[in-house]
Amino acid sequence: QKEVEQDPGPLSVPEGAIVSLNCTYSNSAFQYFMWYRQYSRKGPELLMYTYSSGNKEDGRFTAQVDKSSKYISLFIRDSQPSDSATYLCASGAGSYQLTFGKGTKLSVIP
Amino acid sequence: EADIYQTPRYLVIGTGKKITLECSQTMGHDKMYWYQQDPGMELHLIHYSYGVNSTEKGDLSSESTVSRIRTEHFPLTLESARPSHTSQYLCASSEGGTGANVLTFGAGSRLTVL
Numbered sequence: 001q002k003e004v005e006q007d008p009g010p011l012s013v014p015e016g017a018i019v020s021l022n023c024t025y026s027n028s029a030f031q032y033f034m035w036y037r038q039y040s041r042k043g044p045e046l047l048m049y050t051y052s053s054g055n056k057e058d059g060r061f062t063a064q065v066d067k068s069s070k071y072i073s074l075f076i077r078d079s080q081p082s083d084s085a086t087y088l089c090a091s092g093a094g095s096y097q098l099t100f101g102k103g104t105k106l107s108v109i110p
Numbered sequence: 111e112a113d114i115y116q117t118p119r120y121l122v123i124g125t126g127k128k129i130t131l132e133c134s135q136t137m138g139h140d141k142m143y144w145y146q147q148d149p150g151m152e153l154h155l156i157h158y159s160y161g162v163n164s165t166e167k168g169d170l171s172s173e174s175t176v177s178r179i180r181t182e183h184f185p186l187t188l189e190s191a192r193p194s195h196t197s198q199y200l201c202a203s204s205e206g207g208t209g210a211n212v213l214t215f216g217a218g219s220r221l222t223v224l
Contacts, residue, residue, distance in 0.1 A: 008150055032210040043116075043200050043215030044153075051210070088153070092211050097143070097168070100153040 003027045006089055006101025015110050019076040023089035023101045026070065030091040030099075033065050035074045038086045038103065047074070047087075079108045113137075116201050116216035123191055124224050131186045131219045133201030140206035142184040143213065146170060147198040159184055160206070191223040 006023045013019055021035075032051045036044035050056040053067045064073040072089050086103040114135040123129055135142065144157040145168075155168030159178040173195070174188050184203075188195055198220050202213040 002152070004152075034210075034212070036215075041217075041220075043114075043202075043217045044213075045215065046212055049210055049212065094211075096211065097155055097158065098211055098213065102150060102152050 003030075003099045004089060004091055004101045006104055008102045008104055010105040010107060012107045012109060013079055015079060015081060015108055017079050017108075019074075019079050019083070019106060019108075021074040021076075021087050021089075021104050021106070023072040024070055025072065025091050025099075027091065027093075027099070028070075029093045031093045032091070033063070033072050034090040034092070034098065035061075035063055036088040036090060036100075038088060040085075044088055081108050081110050084108050114201060114203055114214055114216040116199075116219050118219060119217060120220050120222075122222045122224065125190075125192055127191050127223075129188050129191055129221070131199055131201075131221070133184045133186070133216060134182050135184075135201075135203040135214070135216075136182065137203060137205075137214065138181065139203035139214070140181070141204045141211075142178065143202045143204075144168075144174075144176060144184070144186050145200040145202065146172070147200055147218070153200065157186065191221075193223045196221060196223050 034049035035047040038044040056063045060077045062075040088103040089101040090098040092098040117132045145153045154170035156172040157176040201216040
């Protein structure tokens with residue numbers, strides 16, 4: 001079993017929809033959880049990260065972690081065509097290397 | 111502006127050639143990394159460095175080598191390229207310390223070996 005599992009999609013939604021992207025993890029030692037966004041032909045860029053269970057909001061983006069079920073989610077409200085990208089979840093512990101999911105490719109159709 | 115730079119962005123080369131992918135960062139980060147990214151696959155760590163003169167192999171076996179002679183510079187070298195080396199190579203860096211290991215990535219170097 002991979003330590004971080006992510007459905008690669010692709011996922012296609014109409015503009016304005018609420019998008020839900022999900023990952024599961026198996027390593028109980030993971031302390032923090034991140035979401036990266038990667039546009040085509042670019043490197044990943046950090047969207048947000050959180051240490052604790054619960055929700056963390058940043059504009060239209062909400063990261064949610066449920067440590068009891070080892071479930072990580074990213075919600076995008078009022079999705080825009082500019083949100084079309086691949087979204088990577090990642091988990092880590094301390095200063096050690098991150099473990100990444102495969103990424104979910106999202107297309108927001110105008 | 112603090113950033114991380116990779117060159118070349120795209121490289122097409124014949125089998126057996128020696129190639130070096132350059133990576134430089136201006137943030138003064140202690141830690142630097144090389145990841146390999148293939149379509150539909152996870153990012154795989156192939157090399158990392160926690161400081162000058164410190165290099166380690168990552169989770170994914172790679173025939174490439176790296177060096178860290180200066181804090182800001184972390185080049186990756188393939189002595190004899192093969193078609194199996196065709197991939198996207200991403201360089202990243204992060205601060206030292208015990209907090210969350212937040213990576214800053216470069217734009218990537220896409221290598222095609224014919």
